[in-house]
Amino acid sequence: MPQHSVLERLEILADAAKYDASCASSGTVKRSSKGGKGIGSTEGMGICHAYAPDGRCISLLKILLTNHCVFDCHYCINRKSANTRRARFTPQEVVDLTLSFYRRNYIEGLFLSSGIVKSSSHTMEQLIEVARILREEHDFRGYIHLKTIPEADPELVGRAGLYADRVSINVELPTVAGLTRLAPDKSAPQIEGAMGQLKEAIVEARDARKRFRHAPKFAPAGQSTQMIVGADAATDADIVDRASTLYDRFGLRRVYYSAFSPIPDASAVLPLKRPPLMREHRLYQSDWLMRFYGYAPHEVQEAADSNGMLPLDIDPKLAWALRFRGDFPVDVNRAPREKLLRVPGLGVKAVNAIVTARRQRRLRLADVARLTVSLAKVRPFIVTEDWRPVMLTDRADLRSLVAPAARSQQLELFG
Amino acid sequence: MKPVCDTRLAQTFHVSLDRPDDFEGWRDAARGMIRAGVLPDRIVWETPADQRMDLFAQVSRHSPPPLPDAPPPRTSRNFLQLAQSVILHSDSERFSLLYRVLWRLQSHSRLMEDRADADVRLMEDLARQVRRDIHKMRAFVRFRCVENEDGEHYVAWFEPEHHILRANGGFFVRRFAAMRWSILTPRASLHWDGDTLHEGPPASRADAPSGDPVEALWRGYYAAIFNPSRLKVGAMLKEMPRRYWKNLPEAALIPELIAGAQAREAQMVQAGAQETGERPQSLEAIGAAILACRRCAIGCNGTRAVMGEGPETSALMIVGEQPGDIEEREGRPFLGPAGQVLRAHLERAGIPIGQTYVTNAVKHFKFENRGKQRLHHNPAAREIDTCRWWLDSERALVRPRLVLALGASAARGLLGRTVSVQQVRGAAHRLDDGSELWITTHPSYLLRLDGEGREAEEARFSDDLHKIASRLSELSKPAAGSHA
Numbered sequence: 001m002p003q004h005s006v007l008e009r010l011e012i013l014a015d016a017a018k019y020d021a022s023c024a025s026s027g028t029v030k031r032s033s034k035g036g037k038g039i040g041s042t043e044g045m046g047i048c049h050a051y052a053p054d055g056r057c058i059s060l061l062k063i064l065l066t067n068h069c070v071f072d073c074h075y076c077i078n079r080k081s082a083n084t085r086r087a088r089f090t091p092q093e094v095v096d097l098t099l100s101f102y103r104r105n106y107i108e109g110l111f112l113s114s115g116i117v118k119s120s121s122h123t124m125e126q127l128i129e130v131a132r133i134l135r136e137e138h139d140f141r142g143y144i145h146l147k148t149i150p151e152a153d154p155e156l157v158g159r160a161g162l163y164a165d166r167v168s169i170n171v172e173l174p175t176v177a178g179l180t181r182l183a184p185d186k187s188a189p190q191i192e193g194a195m196g197q198l199k200e201a202i203v204e205a206r207d208a209r210k211r212f213r214h215a216p217k218f219a220p221a222g223q224s225t226q227m228i229v230g231a232d233a234a235t236d237a238d239i240v241d242r243a244s245t246l247y248d249r250f251g252l253r254r255v256y257y258s259a260f261s262p263i264p265d266a267s268a269v270l271p272l273k274r275p276p277l278m279r280e281h282r283l284y285q286s287d288w289l290m291r292f293y294g295y296a297p298h299e300v301q302e303a304a305d306s307n308g309m310l311p312l313d314i315d316p317k318l319a320w321a322l323r324f325r326g327d328f329p330v331d332v333n334r335a336p337r338e339k340l341l342r343v344p345g346l347g348v349k350a351v352n353a354i355v356t357a358r359r360q361r362r363l364r365l366a367d368v369a370r371l372t373v374s375l376a377k378v379r380p381f382i383v384t385e386d387w388r389p390v391m392l393t394d395r396a397d398l399r400s401l402v403a404p405a406a407r408s409q410q411l412e413l414f415g
Numbered sequence: 416m417k418p419v420c421d422t423r424l425a426q427t428f429h430v431s432l433d434r435p436d437d438f439e440g441w442r443d444a445a446r447g448m449i450r451a452g453v454l455p456d457r458i459v460w461e462t463p464a465d466q467r468m469d470l471f472a473q474v475s476r477h478s479p480p481p482l483p484d485a486p487p488p489r490t491s492r493n494f495l496q497l498a499q500s501v502i503l504h505s506d507s508e509r510f511s512l513l514y515r516v517l518w519r520l521q522s523h524s525r526l527m528e529d530r531a532d533a534d535v536r537l538m539e540d541l542a543r544q545v546r547r548d549i550h551k552m553r554a555f556v557r558f559r560c561v562e563n564e565d566g567e568h569y570v571a572w573f574e575p576e577h578h579i580l581r582a583n584g585g586f587f588v589r590r591f592a593a594m595r596w597s598i599l600t601p602r603a604s605l606h607w608d609g610d611t612l613h614e615g616p617p618a619s620r621a622d623a624p625s626g627d628p629v630e631a632l633w634r635g636y637y638a639a640i641f642n643p644s645r646l647k648v649g650a651m652l653k654e655m656p657r658r659y660w661k662n663l664p665e666a667a668l669i670p671e672l673i674a675g676a677q678a679r680e681a682q683m684v685q686a687g688a689q690e691t692g693e694r695p696q697s698l699e700a701i702g703a704a705i706l707a708c709r710r711c712a713i714g715c716n717g718t719r720a721v722m723g724e725g726p727e728t729s730a731l732m733i734v735g736e737q738p739g740d741i742e743e744r745e746g747r748p749f750l751g752p753a754g755q756v757l758r759a760h761l762e763r764a765g766i767p768i769g770q771t772y773v774t775n776a777v778k779h780f781k782f783e784n785r786g787k788q789r790l791h792h793n794p795a796a797r798e799i800d801t802c803r804w805w806l807d808s809e810r811a812l813v814r815p816r817l818v819l820a821l822g823a824s825a826a827r828g829l830l831g832r833t834v835s836v837q838q839v840r841g842a843a844h845r846l847d848d849g850s851e852l853w854i855t856t857h858p859s860y861l862l863r864l865d866g867e868g869r870e871a872e873e874a875r876f877s878d879d880l881h882k883i884a885s886r887l888s889e890l891s892k893p894a895a896g897s898h899a
Contacts, residue, residue: 007635014639032589036609041590047554048654050665052641053673055650062640072796072832081796100629101636103569103594104558181847184832261644277645353530360529367531 009087010097016067016078017113020170021226021256022145023048025059025108028165028221031141038139040102040109042165046143047108060111060145061101065089065126069115073172073183075231075260078115088117091129098134102142109143109165110134116149124152124160131163143221150186150194157194158218161201166221166253169195174242178232195250198223202251222253229283230275231260235308237301240286244297247290257283282310289317292348293341314403318344321381322399331383333362344402345377377402428458428479432510435462435602436578438502444478445514449488451479455518460510489520493527500542503549503578512537548577553586555659556598559627569596572623572662580605584612599623630664637665643676694808698727701808705778711801713779713794718743723774723809731766731887732815733757734806736824736857737777740789748773753859757821760858760873764880766887772813776820776828777802799827816850816890819883822857840879843886851886855879 004012025046032041048057066088067078077084089097098110112130116123127146134140146164148157161167169191173179176188198219205218225246229239243255259280286303289295303320304310311319321328321344330339332354340351350371357363357371365387369375380392380402392398428448432440441460448458498513516534520526529535558569569591575583580598584605587598597606599618606613651669660666695701702722708714721738724747741751749757761768776799782789794802806828810818820826826834829852830844836856844852861872 007632010632011635011639014636018640018642033592034589036593039591039593041586043586043589045550047550049554050637050663051651051655052637053648053651053669053676054642054645055647056642056645057654058637058640061636063636074800074831081800083797097632101633103591104560104627104629104633105556105571105591106633181831184830259645261642274644277647356528357531360525363531370531370533370536 004087006093006097009089010063012085012087013063013065013067013089016084016115017062017064017111019077019258019261020062020111020113020147021056021258022168022224022254023057023059023062023111024166024221024224024254025143025145026221027253028143029217033139033141038141039099040140040142042108042141042143049106049108059108060143061098061107061109062111063089063094063097063113065091065094065112065114065123065130066117067115068117071116071183071185073185075172075182075228091126091133094130095133095138098142099138099140102140107142109140109145111145111147113147114149116151120149120151121153121156124149124156128156128159128163131160135163145221148194148198150191154194154197157197158201161198161205161219162216164219166224167198167219168224168226169198170226171195171242171246172226172228173232174227174229174234174239175232178234182231192249195223195225195246195252199250223250224252224254224256225250226256226258228260229257229280235304236279236283236286236310237304237308239283240290240297240300240304243283243287244290255287257287276312278312279310282312282316286310286316289320293317294338295320295342314399315344317342318377318402322402325394325398328381329383329389330381332368333358333383333385343378343381345372345374345381347372426457426479428453430458430460430510432460432462434578435505436503436581437462438499441502441510441513442498445517446488447478447481448514449517449521450481450485452482452485453479455511455515458511458514460514488517489524490517491520491524491527494520497527497538497542500545501538503545503582504541505577506541509541512541545577545579548575549579549583551659552579552583555655555663556587557662557664558596559624560629561624565595567595569594570623571596571598572618572620573598573600574662575600575602578602581614588612627664634665634668638668638672641672641676643672643679646673646676648673694811696812698722698809698812701805701812705805708778708805711798713737713777713781713798716779716781718780718782719746720778721746721748721775721780722778723748723772725768725772725813726770727772727813729770729772729813730816730891731770731819731883732772732774732810732813732817733819733821734825734828735773735775735821736859737775737794738780739791740780740782743780748775752862753857756858756861760877760880763877764884766880766884772809772815774806774809776806776825778805794824796827796833799824800831803828803831810848810850814848814850817883817887818846818850818852820852820854822860825857826852826854840875841882851890853879853883853886 025042026044028042030043033039046059048059050058052058064078067084068086068088069078069080072080094110094112101107102109110130112127114123114127131144131146134144144164145166145168146160148160148167148169150169171191172183172186179186179188201218202222205215208215209217227239227242239257246252246255257280259275259277261274286300289300290297299320300316302323303316310316321342327342330343332340337351337355340346340354341348353371354363354368357367362385364385365375365379368378368382368384372378379387380389380398383389395401430444494516501509501513512534516526516538519534526532527535530539552573552575556571556573558571561568561570580600580603587596588607591607593609595607595609597604599622601619602617604615604618606615660669695704705720705722708720721742735749738748739751739753742748742754748754758768761771777794781792781794781798783792818829820829823833823836826836826839829846834854836854840855844854846852856872856876858876861869861876864872
């Protein structure tokens with residue numbers, strides 16, 4: 001096999017890693033290299049050091065150790081049967097790349113994943129070795145996210161958490177049927193079993209640290225997962241349901257949704273047409289509704305249409321409000337916080353500002369205007385000192401008044 | 416009552432601050448002014464950066480004396496916190512705004528909680544812009560490494576929008592404590608020697624190194640991590656506005672990445688192109704369509720596609736691998752030596768071939784030329800997956816209760832994954848449409864063996880077929896009953 005240069009291999013292995021949506025570098029413990037030892041820091045909030053033209057943040061060096069793989073998952077560019085260029089890095093090469101990028105302030109740390117070579121446990125050992133060299137030999141205090149291989153020895157998964165800030169296992173597809181069809185070598189019970197183990201280890205370590213200050217930290221930024229949207233028949237309602245179960249069962253920090261996108265040398269089993277990127281966006285919005293706005297999963301599902309799909313032209317919060325108009329208008333001067341959070345166009349920050357400001361005086365429409373982006377969107381749903389929507393809330397054509405003006409339809413390239 | 420002609424109402428006071436981000440200086444002066452009762456519009460604030468002279472004002476550079484019995488100035492923690500960010504803003508009106516809010520706080524102590532108030536809102540907006548600039552500096556500073564006699568020195572050129580350099584120094588110290596680094600900006604510079612942080616004079620771009628070999632790797636990474644199928648230029652510009660691009664080594668690639676993206680996606684889809692339209696509505700239509708199929712390399716090798724054959728109502732469908740030399744010439748499946756073996760075994764097991772639909776996982780013949788012979792070549796997984804669309808179409812029309820896959824290629828065409836035939840043979844597997852799948856070896860495998868090995872395998876093959884025969888009669892019984 002011809003040996004590629006570091007640049008060529010970096011290109012191959014970054015290209016192979018880009019279908020993992022997560023690039024978060026936030027939510028871990030505070031660390032710094034003050035005192036002159038080691039390198040790096042983490043301060044809670046992650047930093048996006050660059051943005052690619054796909055609008056995604058580049059925070060971490062996100063690569064695979066190798067894109068050789070013994071698995072044959074149809075949606076994956078690295079599957080065994082794909083005709084793609086293969087490459088591998090040694091753990092030391094990944095360490096050197098990470099450090100030279102970090103010193104130049106290109107990245108917050110490393111997100112390392114890998115195709116499965118030899119065996120799952122062998123691959124996992126290699127991933128851990130990279131993290132170990134970084135942490136132990138270079139005293140690296142930046143962020144490390146390790147992808148965990150569910151089929152690997154549980155003892156190895158435990159070691160990964162000692163070096164990494166975040167660990168993740170992808171559930172890959174929202175339904176078990178989808179997984180069986182598209183990822184024939186993977187098994188849903190095994191993936192969930194491994195996620196359960198990670199959860200236990202994280203909770204245990206957190207408990208131990210409450211009692212013993214020097215107990216080792218275990219994945220202080222928690223675990224996350226990713227599912228691919230639009231490669232199987234799952235509806236938005238199915239996905240919302242699955243995500244909320246995952247949050248509950250495994251205490252996940254994040255569920256990432258990745259709209260299936262055409263890959264080079266695609267397997268013939270895949271749908272050829274990608275789902276609209278807006279669908280992915282709407283799922284993230286529904287995720288936010290559950291995590292920050294106090295919506296129960298079934299309430300988010302109520303925003304979906306009869307086929308279980310969220311509308312693409314308006315956000316799920318607005319869709320919910322249009323469906324349950326009886327709950328509106330909401331009086332910004334009187335309503336409890338939970339009610340205000342349901343007003344389309346009012347974000348968490350705006351609601352907090354309203355709640356503090358109204359202790360001072362009664363708010364008028366102009367006051368609300370200063371706190372929101374679009375008054376037109378908010379107006380039909382609120383009552384202020386000087387404003388009452390009267391019939392507006394009940395008008396049949398309300399949707400067209402508050403929905404964003406239909407932009408010229410995004411050109412469907414392959415429609 | 417104070418006399419109306421109090422000089423404080425007419426006089427304008429000038430306050431000179433040492434630096435544009437001199438919060439302590441502003442706070443001390445503001446305290447004095449409040450205690451002296453100086454109205455907000457009577458103070459002109461100055462820094463070395465923005466020298467302004469109000470020529471027509473009556474200027475006093477002396478601090479006015481405090482009013483007799485003036486209470487100590489009141490403030491709030493919220494205000495002080497926000498003010499420390501606001502003071503870093505480049506807006507020259509920031510000092511007046513802060514003084515005006517401080518003035519109002521004297522009579523309205525909870526003003527800061529009224530976040531809908533125009534002044535408070537303005538303070539919050541300015542503070543937000545400053546915080547964003549601080550954050551963007553942490554993100555977009557790019558060090559370039561130079562080697563000199565003392566070792567490595569990392570130098571960056573950056574152009575912040577606001578006066579944030581000093582406030583941001585701590586972040587870089589905490590992160591790069593063991594490195595020697597300098598950040599140069601048009602207004603000032605910071606130098607860290609591994610021990611102390613020094614401030615230096617304004618710098619120019621020419622003072623910073625012009626390149627770094629690692630940037631080639633970084634650019635390569637940036638281009639490779641970009642997914643051309645999901646172009647979202649607006650989202651990128653929102654977080655990485657153009658004004659930062661000139662100091663980002665990777666940004667030079669953006670125009671060509673965007674230009675190439677649509678072409679790249681189109682190419683990917685083209686390469687994997689598959690008609691996703693309606694499935695053919697009859698076996699004849701499939702037979703006609705596969706003749707023109709060029710979706711994979713085998714389809715393009717000039718051979719004739721071989722359609723399956725048998726009654727459309729068959730309860731059993733047998734799937735082989737691909738047509739061979741004889742089948743391709745005759746245009747019918749299972750005529751060659753392996754086909755003969757299969758037919759003989761079916762007869763012995765009591766499975767009437769006339770009531771069975773036989774077809775292949777791959778419709779074209781893949782071969783290698785060896786002299787005059789066309790030597791059979793296994794289809795690749797990808798080719799089987801591509802051809803699966805046709806096999807699925809046949810299954811949708813024939814709707815067999817039982818499918819028998821001969822060999823690993825046929826199994827893949829039905830399951831979508833590669834299985835070990837020896838492990839999965841002899842038991843039923845359920846397919847998506849509810850039918851049963853049985854898997855056994857391909858008869859050509861038997862032909863390649865001889866002696867005892869062949870006898871043993873023939874026996875197992877025959878055994879599998881007998882099981883299928885009895886399963887087939889079981890399956891047809893209840894169905895027959897329900898029809899009666």
